Amino acid sequence: MDSKIFNLKSKLEVYKAMTGGGNFADCPVRDVIQGISGKWSSLLVMALADKPYRFGELRRLVPDISQRMLTQTLYDLQRDGYVHREVFPTKPPSVEYSLTDLGRSMFAPLQMLIQWAELNHDAVREARGAFDAASRA
Amino acid sequence: MDSKIFNLKSKLEVYKAMTGGGNFADCPVRDVIQGISGKWSSLLVMALADKPYRFGELRRLVPDISQRMLTQTLYDLQRDGYVHREVFPTKPPSVEYSLTDLGRSMFAPLQMLIQWAELNHDAVREARGAFDAASRA
DNA sequence: TAGCGCTGGTCTCTTTTTGAGACCATAAAC
């Protein structure tokens, strides 16, 4: 195994060995991936990678997130160690959210995916269009 | 801008210009990212990156997915052009799912994230533990 | 001093999404 990135074949074997059952349940990678694969998580990490933002600023930046989900997603990201939450005792108190070192470290590979998305959204939209046209026929 | 990966500051500006409103709504990256950030999507892409699998095989590989969600997630992945579905006229008919070129191309950056998760799941679990301990106190 | 707005939330209600599991047709194997 000289490649830096293991191919998936061996990954599958590793998981099978780890979980003892030959399947993906309780896979640690799943645990981490699911934490950042929510509807809003990657978007917020992306925003915070730019610079720290306050609650209201994030709300305006992502206008179609509900206040409830913004609160909860930030809470989850904080719990998993990606985001730092700091309250400033102004009147009224303001709260600033920023990425931790772990968060920045995670953003690096996430950015690869974002870049791929940026380069390939035309291909995806085209595939979608073709598929829908075919299923209408 | 000599870096291959643009920093997010400029991304934000680009989106603001594109959407005209200075926010993340209708961002094309969101459109693509949300398609692959479902609970099961990345997991299935990961499995199919190994080799083509049949419906029942995937079901056994990911035992805690419901049949309904497996059907639907595969359908969505097929619609977005990541997965190819082929029916073999055996009795009973068998169906094989495989990654398309687009799917394989997307798996490359996804794998970076998977690798990060693999290397850092301890850090995440530790952060989670510390956070929960602190909030109980 | 009475109203208003701004802060970052929480609470409740409704709608959407997901999960659990029954059901289906076909044909081969037992």
Next chain:
DNA sequence: GTTTATGGTCTCAAAAAGAGACCAGCGCTA
């Protein structure tokens, strides 16, 4: 003739998400 395997769909319950009212504290303004 009963069971087994195929890849689904259908229905109903549970969980998650969205919409929007409400809240407390203070500053501003009229």
